[in-house]
Amino acid sequence: MGAYILKRLLLVIPTLLGIMIVNFALIQFVPGGPIEQIIAQLEGGGDVFEGISGGGSEIIDEGGDSVASRGLPQEFLDELQVEFNFSRIVCEAGYLGEPDLRADECSPVPIPAFERFFLMMWDYMRFDFGESYFRSVSVVDLVLEKMPVSITLGLWSTVIAYMVSIPLGIKKAVRDGSSFDTWTSAAIIVGYAIPGFLFAILLIVLFASNNCFRFPYLSDFLRDNAVLWWMYDYNPTCVRLFPLRGLTSSDFDTLSTWGQIKDYFHHIALPVLASTISAFATLTLLTKNSFLDEIKKQYVITAKAKGLSEGRVLYGHVFRNAMLIVISGFPALFIGVFFGGSLIIETLFSLDGLGRLGFEATLQRDYPVMFGTLFAFSLMGLVVGILTDITYVLIDPRIDFEKRG
Numbered sequence: 001m002g003a004y005i006l007k008r009l010l011l012v013i014p015t016l017l018g019i020m021i022v023n024f025a026l027i028q029f030v031p032g033g034p035i036e037q038i039i040a041q042l043e044g045g046g047d048v049f050e051g052i053s054g055g056g057s058e059i060i061d062e063g064g065d066s067v068a069s070r071g072l073p074q075e076f077l078d079e080l081q082v083e084f085n086f087s088r089i090v091c092e093a094g095y096l097g098e099p100d101l102r103a104d105e106c107s108p109v110p111i112p113a114f115e116r117f118f119l120m121m122w123d124y125m126r127f128d129f130g131e132s133y134f135r136s137v138s139v140v141d142l143v144l145e146k147m148p149v150s151i152t153l154g155l156w157s158t159v160i161a162y163m164v165s166i167p168l169g170i171k172k173a174v175r176d177g178s179s180f181d182t183w184t185s186a187a188i189i190v191g192y193a194i195p196g197f198l199f200a201i202l203l204i205v206l207f208a209s210n211n212c213f214r215f216p217y218l219s220d221f222l223r224d225n226a227v228l229w230w231m232y233d234y235n236p237t238c239v240r241l242f243p244l245r246g247l248t249s250s251d252f253d254t255l256s257t258w259g260q261i262k263d264y265f266h267h268i269a270l271p272v273l274a275s276t277i278s279a280f281a282t283l284t285l286l287t288k289n290s291f292l293d294e295i296k297k298q299y300v301i302t303a304k305a306k307g308l309s310e311g312r313v314l315y316g317h318v319f320r321n322a323m324l325i326v327i328s329g330f331p332a333l334f335i336g337v338f339f340g341g342s343l344i345i346e347t348l349f350s351l352d353g354l355g356r357l358g359f360e361a362t363l364q365r366d367y368p369v370m371f372g373t374l375f376a377f378s379l380m381g382l383v384v385g386i387l388t389d390i391t392y393v394l395i396d397p398r399i400d401f402e403k404r405g
Contacts, residue, residue: 012382019378034133034365035080078108129372139372149353156272161279169287192281197344200274208244242270245350271349290322
Protein backbone atom coordinates (compact mmCIF):
# COMPACT_ATOMS: atom_id res chain seq x y z
CA MET A 1 0.00 0.00 0.00
CA GLY A 2 2.90 2.33 0.78
CA ALA A 3 4.33 2.01 -2.73
CA TYR A 4 0.92 2.67 -4.25
CA ILE A 5 0.38 5.82 -2.15
CA LEU A 6 3.85 7.08 -3.08
CA LYS A 7 3.11 6.49 -6.76
CA ARG A 8 -0.19 8.36 -6.49
CA LEU A 9 1.47 11.26 -4.69
CA LEU A 10 4.10 11.52 -7.42
CA LEU A 11 1.36 11.53 -10.07
CA VAL A 12 -0.24 14.54 -8.34
CA ILE A 13 2.54 16.81 -9.63
CA PRO A 14 2.13 16.21 -13.40
CA THR A 15 -1.65 16.09 -13.06
CA LEU A 16 -1.72 19.41 -11.26
CA LEU A 17 0.71 20.90 -13.75
CA GLY A 18 -1.47 19.75 -16.65
CA ILE A 19 -4.58 21.33 -15.10
CA MET A 20 -2.80 24.64 -14.63
CA ILE A 21 -1.30 24.63 -18.15
CA VAL A 22 -4.68 24.04 -19.81
CA ASN A 23 -6.44 26.76 -17.82
CA PHE A 24 -3.59 29.25 -18.22
CA ALA A 25 -3.55 28.64 -21.99
CA LEU A 26 -7.32 29.15 -22.21
CA ILE A 27 -7.07 32.47 -20.39
CA GLN A 28 -4.68 33.77 -23.05
CA PHE A 29 -7.49 33.50 -25.63
CA VAL A 30 -10.28 34.93 -23.47
CA PRO A 31 -11.09 38.60 -24.20
CA GLY A 32 -10.30 41.10 -21.50
CA GLY A 33 -7.87 41.24 -18.62
CA PRO A 34 -7.40 42.97 -15.25
CA ILE A 35 -5.92 46.09 -16.83
CA GLU A 36 -8.86 46.43 -19.18
CA GLN A 37 -11.18 46.11 -16.19
CA ILE A 38 -9.45 49.02 -14.48
CA ILE A 39 -9.55 51.09 -17.67
CA ALA A 40 -13.27 50.46 -18.04
CA GLN A 41 -13.89 51.50 -14.44
CA LEU A 42 -11.79 54.66 -14.70
CA GLU A 43 -13.41 55.71 -17.96
CA GLY A 44 -16.94 55.18 -16.68
CA GLY A 45 -18.07 51.87 -18.13
CA GLY A 46 -18.39 50.58 -21.66
CA ASP A 47 -17.94 47.05 -22.91
CA VAL A 48 -14.63 46.02 -21.43
CA PHE A 49 -14.40 42.95 -23.69
CA GLU A 50 -14.99 44.74 -26.96
CA GLY A 51 -12.00 44.58 -29.30
CA ILE A 52 -9.58 43.51 -26.59
CA SER A 53 -7.20 40.62 -27.07
CA GLY A 54 -6.81 37.93 -24.45
CA GLY A 55 -4.31 37.51 -21.64
CA GLY A 56 -4.23 41.11 -20.52
CA SER A 57 -0.87 41.96 -22.07
CA GLU A 58 -2.21 43.88 -25.06
CA ILE A 59 -3.96 47.21 -24.63
CA ILE A 60 -5.22 47.87 -28.15
CA ASP A 61 -8.62 49.12 -29.23
CA GLU A 62 -10.66 48.17 -32.30
CA GLY A 63 -8.76 50.52 -34.59
CA GLY A 64 -5.40 49.18 -33.52
CA ASP A 65 -4.53 52.30 -31.49
CA SER A 66 -3.31 52.32 -27.92
CA VAL A 67 -5.99 52.87 -25.33
CA ALA A 68 -3.83 55.71 -24.03
CA SER A 69 -5.44 57.74 -26.81
CA ARG A 70 -8.72 57.47 -24.92
CA GLY A 71 -7.41 59.80 -22.21
CA LEU A 72 -5.31 57.63 -19.87
CA PRO A 73 -1.59 58.38 -19.88
CA GLN A 74 0.66 55.64 -21.21
CA GLU A 75 2.86 55.95 -18.13
CA PHE A 76 -0.06 54.90 -15.95
CA LEU A 77 -0.79 51.90 -18.17
CA ASP A 78 2.87 50.89 -18.11
CA GLU A 79 2.84 50.99 -14.31
CA LEU A 80 -0.20 48.72 -14.27
CA GLN A 81 1.53 46.28 -16.60
CA VAL A 82 4.53 46.12 -14.26
CA GLU A 83 2.39 45.92 -11.12
CA PHE A 84 0.40 42.98 -12.49
CA ASN A 85 3.58 41.23 -13.71
CA PHE A 86 2.71 41.46 -17.40
CA SER A 87 5.89 43.50 -17.96
CA ARG A 88 9.22 44.09 -16.25
CA ILE A 89 11.32 47.24 -16.08
CA VAL A 90 14.50 47.02 -18.18
CA CYS A 91 17.10 49.79 -18.04
CA GLU A 92 20.03 50.62 -20.32
CA ALA A 93 23.48 49.26 -19.49
CA GLY A 94 24.85 52.54 -18.16
CA TYR A 95 21.96 53.20 -15.78
CA LEU A 96 23.05 52.85 -12.13
CA GLY A 97 19.93 53.74 -10.17
CA GLU A 98 16.90 51.69 -9.13
CA PRO A 99 14.68 50.56 -12.04
CA ASP A 100 12.12 53.32 -12.52
CA LEU A 101 9.68 53.84 -15.37
CA ARG A 102 10.04 57.59 -14.96
CA ALA A 103 13.71 57.41 -15.91
CA ASP A 104 14.48 57.96 -19.60
CA GLU A 105 16.89 55.00 -19.54
CA CYS A 106 14.20 52.54 -18.37
CA SER A 107 11.22 51.10 -20.22
CA PRO A 108 8.66 48.29 -19.74
CA VAL A 109 9.29 45.03 -21.57
CA PRO A 110 6.46 42.46 -21.83
CA ILE A 111 7.07 39.16 -20.05
CA PRO A 112 6.36 36.15 -22.31
CA ALA A 113 3.35 34.06 -21.32
CA PHE A 114 5.36 30.87 -20.75
CA GLU A 115 7.73 32.74 -18.39
CA ARG A 116 4.81 34.21 -16.45
CA PHE A 117 3.36 30.72 -16.10
CA PHE A 118 6.53 29.17 -14.69
CA LEU A 119 7.05 32.11 -12.32
CA MET A 120 3.48 31.64 -11.10
CA MET A 121 3.92 27.88 -10.63
CA TRP A 122 7.17 28.41 -8.73
CA ASP A 123 5.29 30.62 -6.27
CA TYR A 124 2.40 28.18 -6.03
CA MET A 125 4.69 25.26 -5.25
CA ARG A 126 5.74 27.30 -2.21
CA PHE A 127 2.04 28.01 -1.50
CA ASP A 128 2.54 31.69 -2.22
CA PHE A 129 -0.64 32.64 -4.09
CA GLY A 130 -0.03 36.37 -4.16
CA GLU A 131 -2.50 39.17 -3.60
CA SER A 132 -5.80 39.94 -5.26
CA TYR A 133 -5.60 42.63 -7.94
CA PHE A 134 -8.79 44.36 -6.86
CA ARG A 135 -9.20 43.65 -3.13
CA SER A 136 -5.66 44.30 -1.86
CA VAL A 137 -5.91 41.13 0.24
CA SER A 138 -3.80 38.00 -0.04
CA VAL A 139 -5.50 35.11 -1.81
CA VAL A 140 -5.03 32.85 1.23
CA ASP A 141 -6.74 35.34 3.55
CA LEU A 142 -9.53 35.81 1.02
CA VAL A 143 -10.16 32.06 0.74
CA LEU A 144 -10.08 31.61 4.53
CA GLU A 145 -12.59 34.43 4.86
CA LYS A 146 -15.04 32.75 2.44
CA MET A 147 -14.37 29.19 3.60
CA PRO A 148 -17.02 28.94 6.38
CA VAL A 149 -19.88 29.28 3.89
CA SER A 150 -18.54 26.60 1.55
CA ILE A 151 -17.64 24.28 4.43
CA THR A 152 -21.20 24.67 5.72
CA LEU A 153 -22.81 23.85 2.38
CA GLY A 154 -20.37 21.09 1.43
CA LEU A 155 -20.08 19.34 4.79
CA TRP A 156 -23.72 19.39 5.87
CA SER A 157 -25.05 18.59 2.40
CA THR A 158 -22.75 15.57 2.13
CA VAL A 159 -23.48 14.35 5.67
CA ILE A 160 -27.25 14.68 5.24
CA ALA A 161 -27.17 13.02 1.82
CA TYR A 162 -25.31 10.00 3.23
CA MET A 163 -27.39 9.82 6.43
CA VAL A 164 -30.62 9.72 4.43
CA SER A 165 -29.59 7.89 1.25
CA ILE A 166 -27.71 4.93 2.74
CA PRO A 167 -30.48 3.74 5.12
CA LEU A 168 -33.08 4.45 2.44
CA GLY A 169 -31.10 2.57 -0.21
CA ILE A 170 -30.67 -0.43 2.10
CA LYS A 171 -34.38 -0.53 2.87
CA LYS A 172 -35.24 -0.25 -0.82
CA ALA A 173 -32.91 -3.16 -1.58
CA VAL A 174 -34.47 -5.32 1.13
CA ARG A 175 -38.00 -4.44 -0.05
CA ASP A 176 -37.18 -4.46 -3.75
CA GLY A 177 -40.31 -4.42 -5.92
CA SER A 178 -42.66 -3.43 -3.08
CA SER A 179 -44.91 -0.38 -3.05
CA PHE A 180 -42.43 1.32 -0.71
CA ASP A 181 -39.68 0.84 -3.30
CA THR A 182 -41.90 2.21 -6.07
CA TRP A 183 -43.10 5.43 -4.43
CA THR A 184 -39.71 6.27 -2.88
CA SER A 185 -38.06 5.82 -6.29
CA ALA A 186 -40.63 8.17 -7.82
CA ALA A 187 -40.04 10.73 -5.07
CA ILE A 188 -36.25 10.80 -5.35
CA ILE A 189 -36.34 10.90 -9.16
CA VAL A 190 -38.67 13.92 -9.01
CA GLY A 191 -36.26 15.53 -6.54
CA TYR A 192 -33.36 14.82 -8.88
CA ALA A 193 -35.23 16.27 -11.84
CA ILE A 194 -35.92 19.59 -10.08
CA PRO A 195 -33.02 22.02 -10.67
CA GLY A 196 -31.37 23.06 -7.42
CA PHE A 197 -31.81 26.77 -8.08
CA LEU A 198 -35.53 26.31 -8.82
CA PHE A 199 -36.01 24.35 -5.60
CA ALA A 200 -34.10 27.08 -3.74
CA ILE A 201 -36.44 29.76 -5.14
CA LEU A 202 -39.44 27.68 -4.08
CA LEU A 203 -38.04 27.37 -0.55
CA ILE A 204 -37.46 31.12 -0.39
CA VAL A 205 -41.00 31.91 -1.54
CA LEU A 206 -42.61 29.46 0.88
CA PHE A 207 -40.46 29.84 3.98
CA ALA A 208 -38.24 32.94 3.79
CA SER A 209 -40.27 35.71 2.21
CA ASN A 210 -42.45 38.35 3.80
CA ASN A 211 -44.60 38.18 0.69
CA CYS A 212 -45.43 34.50 1.18
CA PHE A 213 -48.78 33.13 2.29
CA ARG A 214 -50.80 34.97 4.89
CA PHE A 215 -51.22 33.01 8.14
CA PRO A 216 -52.17 35.48 10.91
CA TYR A 217 -53.27 32.73 13.32
CA LEU A 218 -50.09 30.71 12.78
CA SER A 219 -48.05 33.88 13.33
CA ASP A 220 -49.74 34.45 16.70
CA PHE A 221 -49.20 30.80 17.62
CA LEU A 222 -45.47 31.00 16.93
CA ARG A 223 -45.17 34.25 18.85
CA ASP A 224 -46.83 32.84 21.96
CA ASN A 225 -45.25 29.35 21.84
CA ALA A 226 -42.40 28.91 24.35
CA VAL A 227 -40.57 26.44 22.07
CA LEU A 228 -41.21 27.82 18.56
CA TRP A 229 -40.99 31.55 19.33
CA TRP A 230 -37.62 31.82 17.52
CA MET A 231 -39.42 31.10 14.20
CA TYR A 232 -41.61 34.15 14.66
CA ASP A 233 -40.81 37.20 12.54
CA TYR A 234 -43.25 39.97 13.49
CA ASN A 235 -45.65 40.60 10.68
CA PRO A 236 -49.36 40.49 11.44
CA THR A 237 -50.21 38.95 8.08
CA CYS A 238 -47.26 36.75 7.19
CA VAL A 239 -44.84 34.25 8.70
CA ARG A 240 -41.15 33.98 7.79
CA LEU A 241 -39.99 30.65 9.15
CA PHE A 242 -36.36 31.06 8.03
CA PRO A 243 -34.06 34.03 7.39
CA LEU A 244 -33.49 35.09 3.81
CA ARG A 245 -29.80 35.92 3.82
CA GLY A 246 -26.52 35.38 5.60
CA LEU A 247 -24.90 32.56 7.57
CA THR A 248 -25.69 34.10 10.97
CA SER A 249 -27.69 36.98 12.41
CA SER A 250 -26.24 40.44 12.94
CA ASP A 251 -26.34 39.96 16.75
CA PHE A 252 -24.70 36.52 16.58
CA ASP A 253 -21.77 37.52 18.83
CA THR A 254 -24.09 38.64 21.61
CA LEU A 255 -26.02 35.34 21.75
CA SER A 256 -25.37 32.53 24.18
CA THR A 257 -23.65 29.34 23.00
CA TRP A 258 -26.97 27.54 22.61
CA GLY A 259 -28.43 30.63 20.94
CA GLN A 260 -25.54 30.73 18.45
CA ILE A 261 -26.05 27.05 17.60
CA LYS A 262 -29.76 27.58 16.97
CA ASP A 263 -29.10 30.72 14.96
CA TYR A 264 -26.51 28.95 12.81
CA PHE A 265 -28.75 25.98 11.95
CA HIS A 266 -31.71 28.30 11.47
CA HIS A 267 -29.78 30.17 8.74
CA ILE A 268 -28.29 27.16 6.95
CA ALA A 269 -31.43 25.00 6.84
CA LEU A 270 -32.77 26.21 3.48
CA PRO A 271 -29.48 26.54 1.53
CA VAL A 272 -28.28 23.12 2.73
CA LEU A 273 -31.60 21.53 1.77
CA ALA A 274 -31.44 23.17 -1.67
CA SER A 275 -27.86 21.93 -2.15
CA THR A 276 -28.68 18.38 -1.05
CA ILE A 277 -31.89 17.65 -2.94
CA SER A 278 -30.25 16.43 -6.16
CA ALA A 279 -27.74 14.20 -4.33
CA PHE A 280 -30.37 11.91 -2.84
CA ALA A 281 -31.33 10.15 -6.08
CA THR A 282 -27.87 9.10 -7.26
CA LEU A 283 -26.65 8.02 -3.84
CA THR A 284 -29.84 6.18 -2.89
CA LEU A 285 -30.06 4.21 -6.14
CA LEU A 286 -26.33 3.49 -6.01
CA THR A 287 -26.70 2.09 -2.49
CA LYS A 288 -29.75 0.05 -3.45
CA ASN A 289 -28.15 -1.52 -6.53
CA SER A 290 -24.93 -2.24 -4.67
CA PHE A 291 -26.80 -4.05 -1.88
CA LEU A 292 -28.98 -5.94 -4.37
CA ASP A 293 -25.87 -7.29 -6.10
CA GLU A 294 -24.41 -8.46 -2.79
CA ILE A 295 -27.68 -9.93 -1.45
CA LYS A 296 -27.91 -12.28 -4.44
CA LYS A 297 -24.43 -13.75 -3.86
CA GLN A 298 -23.81 -17.22 -2.49
CA TYR A 299 -22.24 -16.18 0.81
CA VAL A 300 -25.43 -14.31 1.79
CA ILE A 301 -27.56 -17.37 1.07
CA THR A 302 -25.16 -19.48 3.12
CA ALA A 303 -25.26 -17.03 6.04
CA LYS A 304 -29.06 -17.08 6.05
CA ALA A 305 -29.03 -20.89 5.89
CA LYS A 306 -26.91 -20.95 9.06
CA GLY A 307 -29.71 -19.15 10.87
CA LEU A 308 -28.24 -15.65 11.10
CA SER A 309 -30.74 -12.85 11.48
CA GLU A 310 -31.42 -10.51 8.57
CA GLY A 311 -29.83 -7.60 10.41
CA ARG A 312 -26.68 -9.65 11.14
CA VAL A 313 -26.44 -10.68 7.51
CA LEU A 314 -26.97 -7.15 6.17
CA TYR A 315 -24.72 -5.24 8.54
CA GLY A 316 -22.25 -7.96 9.47
CA HIS A 317 -21.55 -9.37 5.99
CA VAL A 318 -23.19 -7.42 3.16
CA PHE A 319 -22.59 -3.88 4.40
CA ARG A 320 -18.79 -3.87 4.15
CA ASN A 321 -18.75 -5.23 0.60
CA ALA A 322 -21.67 -3.15 -0.66
CA MET A 323 -20.36 0.14 0.75
CA LEU A 324 -17.20 0.12 -1.37
CA ILE A 325 -18.91 1.49 -4.46
CA VAL A 326 -20.84 4.01 -2.34
CA ILE A 327 -17.65 5.34 -0.79
CA SER A 328 -16.16 5.81 -4.26
CA GLY A 329 -18.75 8.52 -4.91
CA PHE A 330 -17.85 10.51 -1.79
CA PRO A 331 -15.06 12.67 -3.29
CA ALA A 332 -17.14 13.67 -6.31
CA LEU A 333 -20.16 14.52 -4.15
CA PHE A 334 -18.21 16.49 -1.55
CA ILE A 335 -15.93 18.32 -3.98
CA GLY A 336 -18.85 19.08 -6.30
CA VAL A 337 -20.96 20.67 -3.56
CA PHE A 338 -18.00 22.25 -1.79
CA PHE A 339 -16.37 23.96 -4.77
CA GLY A 340 -18.65 24.15 -7.75
CA GLY A 341 -22.25 23.48 -6.89
CA SER A 342 -22.79 26.33 -4.44
CA LEU A 343 -22.56 29.37 -6.76
CA ILE A 344 -26.28 29.74 -7.50
CA ILE A 345 -27.27 28.74 -3.96
CA GLU A 346 -24.87 31.28 -2.48
CA THR A 347 -26.25 33.99 -4.76
CA LEU A 348 -29.90 33.23 -3.99
CA PHE A 349 -29.35 33.15 -0.23
CA SER A 350 -26.84 36.05 -0.20
CA LEU A 351 -24.02 33.86 1.12
CA ASP A 352 -20.50 35.08 0.45
CA GLY A 353 -18.60 31.85 -0.18
CA LEU A 354 -16.02 30.35 -2.50
CA GLY A 355 -18.52 29.91 -5.34
CA ARG A 356 -19.24 33.63 -5.57
CA LEU A 357 -15.57 34.44 -4.99
CA GLY A 358 -14.52 32.35 -7.99
CA PHE A 359 -17.31 33.73 -10.17
CA GLU A 360 -16.51 37.35 -9.34
CA ALA A 361 -12.79 36.74 -9.81
CA THR A 362 -13.48 35.33 -13.28
CA LEU A 363 -15.59 38.32 -14.28
CA GLN A 364 -12.97 40.76 -12.99
CA ARG A 365 -10.08 38.74 -14.43
CA ASP A 366 -8.54 38.65 -10.97
CA TYR A 367 -5.87 36.15 -12.01
CA PRO A 368 -4.23 35.57 -8.57
CA VAL A 369 -7.60 34.56 -7.11
CA MET A 370 -8.57 32.52 -10.18
CA PHE A 371 -5.37 30.51 -10.45
CA GLY A 372 -4.63 30.39 -6.73
CA THR A 373 -8.00 28.85 -5.89
CA LEU A 374 -7.80 26.55 -8.93
CA PHE A 375 -4.42 25.26 -7.78
CA ALA A 376 -5.53 24.78 -4.16
CA PHE A 377 -8.83 23.11 -5.03
CA SER A 378 -7.31 20.82 -7.65
CA LEU A 379 -4.66 19.74 -5.16
CA MET A 380 -7.30 19.06 -2.53
CA GLY A 381 -9.39 17.07 -5.01
CA LEU A 382 -6.42 14.87 -5.91
CA VAL A 383 -5.56 14.30 -2.26
CA VAL A 384 -9.17 13.38 -1.46
CA GLY A 385 -9.00 10.76 -4.24
CA ILE A 386 -5.96 9.19 -2.56
CA LEU A 387 -7.70 9.24 0.83
CA THR A 388 -10.64 7.43 -0.78
CA ASP A 389 -8.35 4.60 -1.90
CA ILE A 390 -6.95 4.36 1.63
CA THR A 391 -10.51 4.14 2.95
CA TYR A 392 -11.14 1.22 0.57
CA VAL A 393 -8.36 -0.73 2.27
CA LEU A 394 -9.57 0.16 5.77
CA ILE A 395 -13.05 -1.16 4.93
CA ASP A 396 -11.90 -4.20 2.96
CA PRO A 397 -8.29 -5.29 3.67
CA ARG A 398 -8.51 -7.78 0.79
CA ILE A 399 -8.00 -4.90 -1.67
CA ASP A 400 -4.37 -4.66 -2.71
CA PHE A 401 -3.60 -1.64 -4.89
CA GLU A 402 0.08 -2.59 -5.22
CA LYS A 403 -0.78 -5.74 -7.19
CA ARG A 404 -3.28 -3.83 -9.34
CA GLY A 405 -1.14 -0.85 -10.14
